[in-house]
Amino acid sequence: MSETDQDHPRGPHLAPFRGLRFVREHVGSLAAVTSPPYDVVVRPDGQRHLETADPYNVVRLILPDAATPDARHRKAARTLAAWLDRGVLAHDPVPALYVYEQRDGDHLQRGVIGALRLSGPEEGAVLPHEDVMPGPVADRAALMRATAANLEPLLLAYRDGPATARVVERTATAADPLLATTTEDGVRHRLWALTDPADLTAIDAELADRQALIADGHHRWATYRRLQTAHPPGTGWDYGLVLLVDTTRYPLRVRAIHRVLPELPSAAALAAARHVFRVRRLAGGDLAGALEALEEASAEAEGALPDGSAGRGTSTGAGGNAFVLAGDDSFHLLDRPDPVLLREAVPEDRPEPWRRLDATVLHSLLLDRVWQVPDSPDHIRYIHDTEAAVRLAGQLGGTAVLMHPVREHIVLDLARQGVMMPRKSTSFGPKPASGLVMRSVELG
Incomplete structure (x- = not known):
């Protein structure tokens, strides 16, 4: 820029x-x-x-x-x-x-x-x-x-x-x-x-x-x-x-890129995630309502750091990060990750805005540690369209992880510092x- x-x-x-x-x-x-x-x-x-x-x-x-x-x-x-x-x-x-x-x-x-x-x-x-x-x-x-x-x-x-x-x-x-x-x-x-x-x-x-x-x-x-x-x-x-x-x-326009995990059934994903995130089933069972809940959870994080202290936030959940898990014809909201486990999982050698990115937390904490999903095309598919991600997860019997987009100023600030975001973090x-x-x- x-x-x-x-x-x-x-x-x-x-x-x-x-x-x-x-x-x-x-x-x-x-x-x-x-x-x-x-x-x-x-x-x-x-x-x-x-x-x-x-x-x-x-x-x-x-x-x-x-x-x-x-x-x-x-x-x-x-x-x-x-x-x-x-x-x-x-x-x-x-x-x-x-x-x-x-x-x-x-x-x-x-x-x-x-x-x-x-x-x-x-x-x-x-x-x-x-x-x-x-x-x-x-x-x-x-x-x-x-x-x-x-x-x-x-x-x-x-x-x-x-x-x-x-x-x-x-x-x-x-x-x-x-x-x-x-x-x-x-x-x-x-x-x-x-x-x-x-x-x-x-x-x-x-x-x-x-x-x-x-x-x-x-x-x-x-x-x-x-x-x-x-x-x-x-x-x-x-x-x-x-x-x-x-x-x-x-x-x-800045949109998120979602993840589909073909080999991970949603029941198993939710059971494991409960140990590190607050997990809530979303009433209604419709995609529009799920995305609205994700937007609200991400908006709550503005001004909140992962440890709950005040500060300039990114697209994270309340006191942490937020995701929607889709599978088995249901939607669940994940937010408020355990701050101790979060600090242990996320690398400390990057700037704080990078450490708080949803993609950073997803890969460092959930995919690598909790779910132990290999980062390969057979195990993680990157899908830009939310409906396509949910549909594909249903067809494969897997889990879709729906994400919130990163703020554009965060992308630019990190790029100017020479700091690379996790791959497939944004869709412009x-x-x-x-x-x-x-x-x-x-x-x-």
């Missing part, structure tokens, strides 16, 4: 690139070939739904279906090559930055898509805030290497870019878009190409004094850096596809739809 009074290196540099886009004459509709980001797609149901929406849906590239990882990546590469040969996908004729607009009801978001230079004078101008898991990074790296493409932009947030805002808003209000479509979730998407040298120069000059926070896409960011290191300098691997949004003008959005514009690494 931008702070003009901070001394930091040159800011992010966005390079124009020749966008790789679907040719609308060769697909059923542009909406039918888009997908949420790969880590938001609920598998297998959501993936199957997208695959059947259109034979050219981008999910076949970002989540190819095959028996082994190597087979999946080779399949994606063959699919991409075939779509290019058939003219289903084509590169734009000249390099450009792209103005991207999303409108969801009354919420409007606009930003700039470009190829971000990954290192150089601007080293340190991009701030990550979450740890990553080695498995997904290795998988995304193998997929990008096989396809030689950035198939999805990650989302970066910065603040106070008036010159860029003028370019973005003039383009979005005065020019016809390259594409316009409305996806099945009701979100309207529009895209414009920016090629005017004066506009490109104005954006580059302004970003030189900015910092950007990775709002979404930490695994893709780690993948970009890994692949850059694995290739000699001066290639297309020195850049990665991003969407950059000025959150002064277009504030992002709206996220860019996958499939609207991609980037071939070989074309820069």
Whole structure:
């Protein structure tokens, strides 16, 4: 995020690139070939739904279906090559930055898509805030290497870019878009190409004094850096596809990412949790009521530290942290963890705001100590949508842990200190739809 009074290196540099886009004459509709980001797609149901929406849906590239990882990546590469040969996908004729607009009801978001230079004078101008898991990074790296493409932009947030805002808003209000479509979730998407040298120069000059926070896409960011290191300098691997949004003008929404524990029945989870948390069954048995109870419990924690003393709180429960456990057609609220057990479980080598994060307490106390759930894809699934998390837990006979979102200022404060939050702590959005514009690494 931008702070003009901070001394930091040159800011992010966005390079124009020749966008790789679907040719609308060769697909059923542009909406039918888009997908949420790969880590938001609920598998297998959501993936199957997208695959059947259109034979050219981008999910076949970002989540190819095959028996082994190597087979999946080779399949994606063959699919991409075939779509290019058939003219289903084509590169734009000249390099450009792209103005991207999303409108969801009354919420409007606009930003700039470009190829971000990954290192150089601007080293340190991009701030990550979450740890990553080695498995997904290795998988995304193998997929990008096989396809030689950035198939999805990650989302970066910065603040106070008036010159860029003028370019973005003039383009979005005065020019016809390259594409316009409305996806099945009701979100309207529009895209414009920016090629005017004066506009490109104005954006580059302004970003030189900015910092950007990775709002979404930490695994893709780690993948970009890994692949850059694995290739000699001066290639297309020195850049990665991003969407950059000025959150002064277009504030992002911050949501939680929930956990589904397929191997842990809810009865067992509740029985063990009673030794360290206050556990209450929520009357009504409906998701809306459960989320309201979680919101109230988290609101009570504002101004309360884990030991009950006064102070500036985060999204924690009264005197501690709060979660909702879903399973067996019921909802239970967990709050007020035992302060002694909490201090014993949470590492002491991090700042206090990090120690009080719901994700920190969940993983350090409940998952690691109480439930002893391994941190692997077979045992923990990260689901962005609350209904999908509850539904999946019911289908698998497991437990869904519903969480409250972290305050944005906590994310930024920790990022500036260089402190990584537990992985999958936050979900910023709206996220860019996958499939609207991609980037071939070989074309820069």
